[in-house]
Amino acid sequence: MTVAVAACQVSPVLGDPQANRCIVAAAVGDAANAGAKVVVLPELVSSGYVFSGRAEAARSAEPVDGPTIQLWCSLARTHHLVLVGGFCELGRDDALYNSAVIVDHTGLRAVYRKTHMWDRERLIFTPGDAPPPVVDTEIGRISTMICYDLEFPEWVRIPALAGAQLLAAPVNWPTYPRRDDQRPLEVVRAQADASVNRMAVVACDRTGVERKVGWVGGSVVIDADGWVLAGGNATAEAQTVTAEVDLDLALDKRVGGLSDIHSDRRPELYERVTR
Template sequence: MTAITVVCHQLAPRISDLDYNRALSESAIRGASGAQVIVLPELMQSGYAFDNRGEAHAASETDDGPTLSLWRALASELDIIIVAGFCERLSAGRVANSLALIQPAGRLTVYRKAHLWNREKLIFTPGTEPPPVVETKIGRVAAMICYDLELPEWVRLAALAGADLLCAPVNWPDGPRPADERPGEIVRVQANAGVNRMFIAACDRYGEERDINWVGGSTIVDANGYPLAGAVSHQREQRLVAQLPLAEARDKFISEHNHVHQDRRPGLY
């Protein structure tokens, strides 16, 4: 398994401006031509800060709508895996905060965010399925969304299922922190990667949307939890690129006698 090129493209989608967001995503995906994987932000297709479920529903799409149809065509044309967020239209006026993992051959995997953050609980229907781990031509790729990363048990599920790379579209709202400290979301991504010996690519957004400011903290970390790209807060568009030797994620030994998964003792927890 040779090193692969992964891109996280940090962007600023506009709330409910589907045409703009579609064009923005296409430009980013085409700009990653030659990479094997690109990750875009959470709710890239729609924007994030909806006032209510009705507004979200008006901006939602099904998995065969125009945005995912475009992304599937681009995945095939550019021979790239795309992981990006969208507002998914469900039945009976419901919506989900979802992501699409699209392989070049056209295979589509949809995951619905299971752990909803703050006012998301008033708008979205939570997912009920574990994070997918998809066998691809470049390795085993898992995916989840934003606040899912804050639940270490959820990340561990993907790791125990054999994920080499975890891709996470995120929208990290900025908040107060001590001077000179990095955002905690970045630190927790690094910790999750290190304790599972798994690569993680988390793609954030930037800017302000309806009085919410974003961390702008996109990051790609290695299987030891150390940053390969990003991992700082930048309030601007960024295209992060890293080379990932995914085979390293299959070696779970951290010393001659310690294996990060086999050392677990669930019966004691």
């Protein structure tokens, strides 16, 4: 089945969840009107990213039943689509988590907490330790993980082996010294995540300089073979990147003749990886 997948590369306002709800509602409405059935939002789009420390992050944190996720559920119901986005979660344990949700027209389907902490996130957030969820939706099985998680192929394997057809990843890719004549490596790594698993990947980046930190702005939709269908170039613009994605490709892991990218694995030889 071919599905229109959109990544809403917006510019959230640091420390203003109310403003960010409005930004998200507008972007999701536009994407839905353009036909999107899966809409992905950036990491921490409820709060912004470049916190001075834990105390500032806590002021933008919300429980998973707070107003941000309530709104997102309402948007998914109103527009009848699957919505995946990142938010600053206040846990019942009062810890802060860099989290993502998968919601659909029926409501909240899964919460995921980022597991691999980038740079100073480790000073603010508690890392998750649960595997990425795989949610059976109307349009296929969808998983999520967040930004730096994508750089750990062992982690990407987990939802892929569990049958995910689309990995929808909220990201905030900070600018980093780069070669302008080549595709951003954040995108290259996401292409490989797709390709070695035959699983479609959509990554939704952000834009808008925040405390002098800029972003790649490389939101991208990638098919199950690893080809870029839309986006995937650095940009400073807010934009919605959309492509039609054939999620059925991910149901067949054959990659050439007798080869099957999952059953050709030799897991009994990989134990060193878990040490």
